[in-house]
Amino acid sequence: MTGDDRPTAPPVRLPAEAELAREALASPLLSRAARLARWAEEGVRVGPGGELPDGRLAEAAALLGLDGDDEEAREYAAWAWDLAVDTGLLEVREDGDGGDGGDGGDVDGGGDGTAGTAAPGEELALLTGGGPADVLDVWLGGLETVLADAATPGLEDLVGELGIGEDGRIDPDSLDLEALDWDPEEEADFLAGALTNLYLLTVGDPTVTAGAMVPLPVLAASLVAPEDMEHPDDDVLEEISAVMVRLDEQFRMLEQTGILVHHPMDEALVDEVDGDEPDTPEAPEDDEVARYGMVRLTPLGLYGVRLRLLEAGVHAPAVGDLATEDARTLLAALPGHGEEAAREEIEGWLARRAPLDAARELLAAARGDDRHAPRRRLACQQALSLVGPEAEPALREVLDDGHLGGLARVWLSERGLGDVPAPSEEMVFWLTVDTLAAQLATEEGEDDSEELRDLVRGLVDQHSGFFDKAWRVDHPATGEVLEAMSRVHPDRQAAKDARKAAYRARSRG
Structure with a gap:
């Protein structure tokens, strides 16, 4: 968020x-x-x-x-x-x-x-x-028209034989549109939801972003199956099948706009869902999954769907958006980026600034005791790793800073620069707590990662009497970090020591 x-x-x-x-x-x-x-x-x-x-x-x-x-x-x-x-x-x-x-x-x-x-x-x-923006405006207007058409079933599908005259034509005067089982707004929302989920599946998975296809059953399940349902029951499976057929038909239309690439469902499977006797299916081109339909958004599709998300009030960033922002905005946003996207974003930001000025701006933005500060400092380390040696004076200026002295020493030492004072024990423990707090914030709402477990085990194993000293650290997240360490450390005695230390840290505050 x-x-x-x-x-x-x-x-x-x-x-x-x-x-x-x-x-x-x-x-x-x-x-x-x-x-x-x-x-x-x-x-x-x-x-x-x-x-x-x-x-x-x-x-x-x-x-x-x-x-x-x-x-x-x-x-x-x-x-x-x-x-x-x-x-x-x-x-x-x-x-x-x-x-x-x-x-x-x-x-x-x-x-x-x-x-x-x-x-x-x-x-x-x-x-x-016209220019590229003019062309895209025309294309977007056409896309909206096709989206509306795709979300509108044919009149014959809506009414069956109702209103069919002797000449075989539909008699509009005989139709009761209010009685039709069709809600235009609901249909439009369904298609918009499908494209949104396809967008999220694409940008959230590097393999899909690189051109892999999303199986139609996966997309359909994302629309109808509860998130916590590990094994869909028969009713949900039936609904997924119906949604697959519905999307398959709509995607056939949308493919003509260039928004997506669509491999349609095997016709025999469509017959099965419709309740007809299926024909003998041909051998799938790639594997069995392909028979159920595949789809992916094109770069043009990502562009179009992103604009629709922005209009709907969703924060849908594009890599490069942060190049003109200040350092605090950059550092706040980077934790939501994947490694490659974050690197591109940092490089674009640094390209507009002199290395020394950029380093000073980043370090200033990394200060603070608010709950987001540890993540900003972690992002600051990530950004500074791409700054050249011209930034050295900025890092030496903060060697005595309680918040930044630790990461400054790491930066200088990694580049083999001399005259780097050893950190005090107090600074080492503060940086440890800060790093763990950033990791916890990154994983907020998720299960504890193996990376966090390994980090905690390594810290406790390397420092004798770690918890006796850690609870004294003057950091706003000390109690929270120690509580998390008690949760993830596999050794029962170490976990008990961590809980006691967490209690002492909170009592001290």
Whole structure:
């Protein structure tokens, strides 16, 4: 959590804006929409809602390199055309708006079912003449349209045979929309939740960030299974299966935006979930897990989902955000970063400052007796490890500082610099307590790590009578640290000594 208690996501590493814009331009749906918008340069007659007439869909599909005689291809063409209209790549002028009614090869108005003319809109020029931010704005507008479509089931799915007339068409006048089992807000929240969880699974796992796929069952389980449920019961498994099919269908649509890469479920498995007799499944391409569907966010998808999280009030940092912040903000944020992301963040921060100035700023920010101070000092050590020898004067200036003298001696000694005074016993014990307090704060809310257990065992084994001296340390976290040592040390006598020392430390305060 951040200081203002907003929900927090791990930091994400994103490409440069120019690279993201290139990805957006290359995404299937936007690139097709742009081609159709250019095709309409002379004006194309359209229906009342701006839709491309059936007679032109085959032509549009062929222009996109699709089979104009194939129903699915015509559907892709219609989808791209609609996106062009929704994003402003195409501008629709209805008859009677004062336009010239350009025909673009179509018959003039009348009984052809058309009601206006579509021609390139102002947004189209942004794709070629605008900057990366302009391109991404157009792409984001298209993404929102597709997300809304993906969260909206087809009318046939909602009503079944209800409202079907003799001609096989849906009769809108016969529908009771309030009686439908569909909540638009709930559907949108479901898809948003799925993308959020996919984002968290991606940025929280280095293997996924590097391009590994997330199994669809894992994502579905993250949406419906209670966190503390080790073995889902039959009801939960059934719900997971239903969610998998639902996501599989939605991801097929979203893949066209470039937001994700999707390997769909084996059709035989979909039949099983739907209750039909499954066909004999083909051998999976990679392994059995792949049959259940796989998905991953692209860098463009990480960018898009992160923006949605920010708009929802989530603290979703990107690596590089801290480069212009002050040292205290940097040190407070670093413990939430993985090792590689933290290093990149520190390097970006240091690149803007002279080494000596940076070291002094870091050391000043590391001071304090507040509950977050130990983590800041641990982060300070991490940052100072990347500072060059030019920072030496700053470290010598704090050798007598009770909070910073210990880490300054470590920094100087690691670089083989001479004239480093030996620390007092008091300073050694204070630094020990401070380091353990930082480790405890890092693991807050989690089970004690093996790293903490090894650290505690090593300290007690190396220092005879450790607890007799440790309880006297003038550090705000002394009692808490000793209590934790009693919990993790495997030796019963040592654990007992730690509890007694913790009691004495708290009584002394």
